[in-house]
Amino acid sequence: MTKRLNFGSGMLALFLKAHVIYAGVIGASLPLDQRRLDEPRRAAEQDEERRLAKLAGVSLASLRRAMRGDIRISQDERIALWMAMDIDPYIHQRRAA
Numbered sequence: 001m002t003k004r005l006n007f008g009s010g011m012l013a014l015f016l017k018a019h020v021i022y023a024g025v026i027g028a029s030l031p032l033d034q035r036r037l038d039e040p041r042r043a044a045e046q047d048e049e050r051r052l053a054k055l056a057g058v059s060l061a062s063l064r065r066a067m068r069g070d071i072r073i074s075q076d077e078r079i080a081l082w083m084a085m086d087i088d089p090y091i092h093q094r095r096a097a
Helices: 009-027 032-037 039-056 060-067 075-084
Strands: none
Touching: 009 039, 009 060, 009 075, 039 060, 039 075, 060 075
16 A cells, blocks of 8 residues: 555546546436436536536646646646646645644
8 A cells, every 4th residue: 555645647547537527427317337328417428527627727628638648638637637636736745633
């Protein structure tokens, strides 16, 4: 077990996908196996992508690149995306109370 959390590109991609998929599940009107036909699910996922991009102050294209684990996303963009999900990537720099 590691004592430090990994805030790299791969972990960011997983968290972003989880947020978007969760939004889709909440907005879904059909079972998961019919995902491609489920317009409310797709709309909910796209709304969540736009919401996260807006909160982070990044473009939708940058958010989608981050969801693919693209390592070319800048450090500032990664930090902004983590913060948009209410996750503090600076947690390791804090001192214990």
